[in-house]
Amino acid sequence: xxxxxxxxxxxxxxxxxxxxxxxxxxxxxxxxxxxxxxxxxxxxxxxxxxxxxxxxxxxxxxxxxxxxxxxxxxxxxxxxxxxxxxxxxxxxxxxxxxxxxxxxxxxxxxxxxxxxxxxxxxxxxxxxxxxxxxxxxxxxxxxxxxxxxxxxxxxxxxxxxxxxxxxxxxxxxxxxxxxxxxxxxxxxxxxxxxxxxxxxxxxxxxxxxxxxxxxxxxxxxxxxxxxxxxxxxxxxxxxxxxxxxxxxxxxxxxxxxxxxxxxxxxxxxxxxxxxxxxxxxxxxxxxxxxxxxxxxxxxxxxxxxxxxxxxxxxxxxxxxxxxxxxxxxxxxxxxxxxxxxxxxxxxxxxxxxxxxxxxxxxxxxxxxxxxxxxxxxxxxxxxxxxxxxxxxxxxxxxxxxxxxxxxxxxxxxxxxxxxxxxxxxxxxxxxxxxxxxxxxxxxxxxxxxxxxxxxxxxxxxxxxxxxxxxxxxxxxxxxxxxxxxxxxxxxxxxxxxxxxxxxxxxxxxxxxxxxxxxxx
Amino acid sequence: xxxxxxxxxxxxxxxxxxxxxxxxxxxxxxxxxxxxxxxxxxxxxxxxxxxxxxxxxxxxxxxxxxxxxxxxxxxxxxxxxxxxxxxxxxxxxxxxxxxxxxxxxxxxxxxxxxxxxxxxxxxxxxxxxxxxxxxxxxxxxxxxxxxxxxxxxxxxxxxxxxxxxxxxxxxxxxxxxxxxxxxxxxxxxxxxxxxxxxxxxxxxxxxxxxxxxxxxxxxxxxxxxxxxxxxxxxxxxxxxxxxxxxxxxxxxxxxxxxxxxxxxxxxxxxxxxxxxxxxxxxxxxxxxxxxxxxxxxxxxxxxxxxxxxxx
Numbered sequence: 001x002x003x004x005x006x007x008x009x010x011x012x013x014x015x016x017x018x019x020x021x022x023x024x025x026x027x028x029x030x031x032x033x034x035x036x037x038x039x040x041x042x043x044x045x046x047x048x049x050x051x052x053x054x055x056x057x058x059x060x061x062x063x064x065x066x067x068x069x070x071x072x073x074x075x076x077x078x079x080x081x082x083x084x085x086x087x088x089x090x091x092x093x094x095x096x097x098x099x100x101x102x103x104x105x106x107x108x109x110x111x112x113x114x115x116x117x118x119x120x121x122x123x124x125x126x127x128x129x130x131x132x133x134x135x136x137x138x139x140x141x142x143x144x145x146x147x148x149x150x151x152x153x154x155x156x157x158x159x160x161x162x163x164x165x166x167x168x169x170x171x172x173x174x175x176x177x178x179x180x181x182x183x184x185x186x187x188x189x190x191x192x193x194x195x196x197x198x199x200x201x202x203x204x205x206x207x208x209x210x211x212x213x214x215x216x217x218x219x220x221x222x223x224x225x226x227x228x229x230x231x232x233x234x235x236x237x238x239x240x241x242x243x244x245x246x247x248x249x250x251x252x253x254x255x256x257x258x259x260x261x262x263x264x265x266x267x268x269x270x271x272x273x274x275x276x277x278x279x280x281x282x283x284x285x286x287x288x289x290x291x292x293x294x295x296x297x298x299x300x301x302x303x304x305x306x307x308x309x310x311x312x313x314x315x316x317x318x319x320x321x322x323x324x325x326x327x328x329x330x331x332x333x334x335x336x337x338x339x340x341x342x343x344x345x346x347x348x349x350x351x352x353x354x355x356x357x358x359x360x361x362x363x364x365x366x367x368x369x370x371x372x373x374x375x376x377x378x379x380x381x382x383x384x385x386x387x388x389x390x391x392x393x394x395x396x397x398x399x400x401x402x403x404x405x406x407x408x409x410x411x412x413x414x415x416x417x418x419x420x421x422x423x424x425x426x427x428x429x430x431x432x433x434x435x436x437x438x439x440x441x442x443x444x445x446x447x448x449x450x451x452x453x454x455x456x457x458x459x460x461x462x463x464x465x466x467x468x469x470x471x472x473x474x475x476x477x478x479x480x481x482x483x484x485x486x487x488x489x490x491x492x493x494x495x496x497x498x499x500x501x502x503x504x505x506x507x508x509x510x511x512x513x514x515x516x517x518x519x520x
Numbered sequence: 521x522x523x524x525x526x527x528x529x530x531x532x533x534x535x536x537x538x539x540x541x542x543x544x545x546x547x548x549x550x551x552x553x554x555x556x557x558x559x560x561x562x563x564x565x566x567x568x569x570x571x572x573x574x575x576x577x578x579x580x581x582x583x584x585x586x587x588x589x590x591x592x593x594x595x596x597x598x599x600x601x602x603x604x605x606x607x608x609x610x611x612x613x614x615x616x617x618x619x620x621x622x623x624x625x626x627x628x629x630x631x632x633x634x635x636x637x638x639x640x641x642x643x644x645x646x647x648x649x650x651x652x653x654x655x656x657x658x659x660x661x662x663x664x665x666x667x668x669x670x671x672x673x674x675x676x677x678x679x680x681x682x683x684x685x686x687x688x689x690x691x692x693x694x695x696x697x698x699x700x701x702x703x704x705x706x707x708x709x710x711x712x713x714x715x716x717x718x719x720x721x722x723x724x725x726x727x728x729x730x731x732x733x734x735x736x737x738x739x740x741x742x743x744x745x746x747x748x749x750x751x752x753x754x755x756x757x758x759x760x761x762x763x764x765x766x767x768x769x770x771x772x773x774x775x776x777x778x779x780x781x782x783x784x785x786x787x788x789x790x791x792x793x794x795x796x797x798x799x800x801x802x803x804x805x806x807x808x809x810x811x812x813x814x815x816x817x818x819x820x821x822x823x824x825x826x827x828x829x830x831x
């Protein structure tokens with residue numbers, strides 16, 4: 001035998017061994033537990049797909065650690081190679097388990113109940129009794145008592161043998177459950193590959209959104225989704241309503257109602273239709289759904305530069321940072337002359353000054369006493385080189401902060417107020433509007449995973465409740481009487497078999513109409 | 521009654537139920553304590569007969585009496601807690617499981633109910649100390665995240681709140697009973713291996729054999745697992761699709777619900793796998809329950825995410 005053949009054999013042996021290992025229950029169990037463990041980091045570290053901003057701020061807070069974690073895939077756990085490896089192995093193991101078992105089941109489902117074993121007393125539960133009924137009557141009674149089992153009767157030299165088997169649906173349920181998991185995962189994969197999802201912030205001063213890629217703040221789509229195929233709807237946001245539990249009542253400040261109203265067109269040229277989106281009631285446009293995911297305040301600023309030109313006049317979303325809607329925001333004024341201006345600051349919907357403290361805090365999320373505080377930078381915003389930049393981050397690398405003696409220069413404004421800027425310009429807080437954060441997306445075939453998981457649940461319940469059982473009954477004549485031997489065997493071991501046997505004997509004897517009995 | 525008086529009634533009832541449940545726990549501990557030196561072959565069941573009224577003279581009778589008191593107090597605690605949970609719902613004019621405090625109370629009520637029903641069906645009085653002890657801790661801890669009764673945040677304005685959270689409550693209460701049985705299974709099976717026949721004294725030898733306990737644990741888990749599947753992997757995703765535009769988004773609560781599901785799936789498989797059935801399976805059941813509790817406590821208070829309705 002050449003060495004080539006040896007290694008060929010060895011490889012085949014190894015493949016077979018590996019396949020057997022992979023599809024063994026023990027491996028499946030370990031992979032299941034490994035899957036649970038590998039899922040944990042995704043709940044402890046911010047995830048890009050869930051909250052990209054949280055990942056950015058993690059990088060700012062842990063500049064040394066974050067890149068290391070990033071290399072390990074900790075910010076995208078559920079698409080990381082190691083998480084994928086575990087669930088793909090689990091899938092292979094699962095399929096490798098399901099397929100052979102399905103063939104075994106198909107054969108078993110057509111098979112007749114196995115012949116009665118010679119010695120009933122070796123089975124986990126058995127009993128005997130005598131009756132005055134004839135063997136034929138016993139067999140007839142056994143059929144009635146066995147109900148919907150699959151039953152074979154054999155007559156061997158006057159000895160009647162009844163073999164019965166029931167509970168085939170247990171394994172069917174089991175297989176359905178495991179196949180359903182595969183269906184769910186396929187459905188999820190298809191939805192991800194062909195779906196898209198994005199989020200956008202729109203202000204309610206008539207802010208507009210047209211469904212195209214550049215309009216999104218965040219956008220992700222499946223590899224098989226073509227962004228040119230985004231359905232061409234558009235909408236205009238007219239009003240955002242946010243109601244909170246009033247001050248002084250129980251749970252003061254807790255949100256009560258969020259609502260976004262406006263008009264939309266399904267495609268260019270269509271007539272306007274009005275929409276009214278609340279949290280659990282998205283707007284459905286064709287296959288796309290528009291969800292209200294969050295909202296906040298958007299103060300409108302009018303800024304003039306040193307030359308007196310109005311260089312900015314727009315609503316600026318301030319992102320809420322806590323439950324009182326203390327919010328943070330950025331204003332970039334690239335058109336200001338002679339230098340570009342940048343503002344960074346906070347917004348307080350209900351500003352209160354606690355005694356002794358210089359800074360105000362927000363006491364309630366409703367806009368009862370709105371106040372904006374801004375620090376001002378001048379210089380180069382760094383947006384002219386064409387690089388896209390987050391509207392929520394001010395790049396201060398080429399900017400200088402205006403100072404007021406030892407402290408930073410700060411403007412504090414309430415609606416209607418105007419402040420002078422150090423360079424001679426002005427900033428006016430003209431009015432307070434609100435913004436809504438929408439999630440827009442479509443996941444095709446969303447019903448497939450739903451169907452899969454529902455079928456899986458039904459299969460699971462079937463496999464957990466149905467008891468597969470074999471029952472054998474043998475009759476022999478003893479003078480004028482008939483001795484009946486009964487034995488039962490469960491395909492899954494259960495330790496209440498004796499009690500179940502007693503129940504069966506009772507039904508059996510009822511069916512026999514037999515009152516007189518002697519149990520051996 | 522006004523909404524405020526319902527709210528007040530609820531607070532008193534929950535506080536009273538906590539106290540009563542703590543006493544039930546003490547009684548159950550006494551049941552075990554009184555029988556600590558009693559050999560396993562001593563008859564325990566003469567307490568109910570007319571000839572030998574329970575006078576509390578022998579250790580066995582005292583143990584019996586304490587057990588009876590424990591069961592009565594647990595029943596009373598459940599009734600009072602039911603009043604507390606129901607009046608909370610009346611005060612808030614909605615289902616009483618809209619935040620962490622309310623979930624704690626409702627889940628404890630469900631666990632006590634499950635326990636009392638199973639005491640009738642399978643005579644599982646022996647998990648009483650664990651159920652009442654754990655229930656007392658949950659009710660006491662819930663008080664630390666108390667919020668006054670009030671309407672819901674907009675995200676919870678959906679009938680799925682009834683279905684999704686009720687499923688979590690029911691399966692969670694069954695998981696607790698299963699975990700309690702699994703603890704006793706581990707203790708008892710270890711004792712069965714290590715304790716010689718003649719040294720078998722104490723209440724541990726008056727509870728069913730480890731095989732029987734294991735069977736109770738399995739049945740409870742086999743009941744809970746499909747309900748958990750429904751609550752976490754069907755009702756949750758459907759609601760998430762309506763509310764957030766995605767049926768699954770790896771929100772921390774979803775991650776841990778998934779982990780719980782995977783671990784309990786592991787438990788069901790382990791029971792059918794050589795080398796895993798018994799001890800390893802029971803430990804998996806306990807890990808599963810630990811992940812459930814962490815999802816409730818840890819994720820709500822320390823991790824955050826879109827499911828944060830603690831306050």
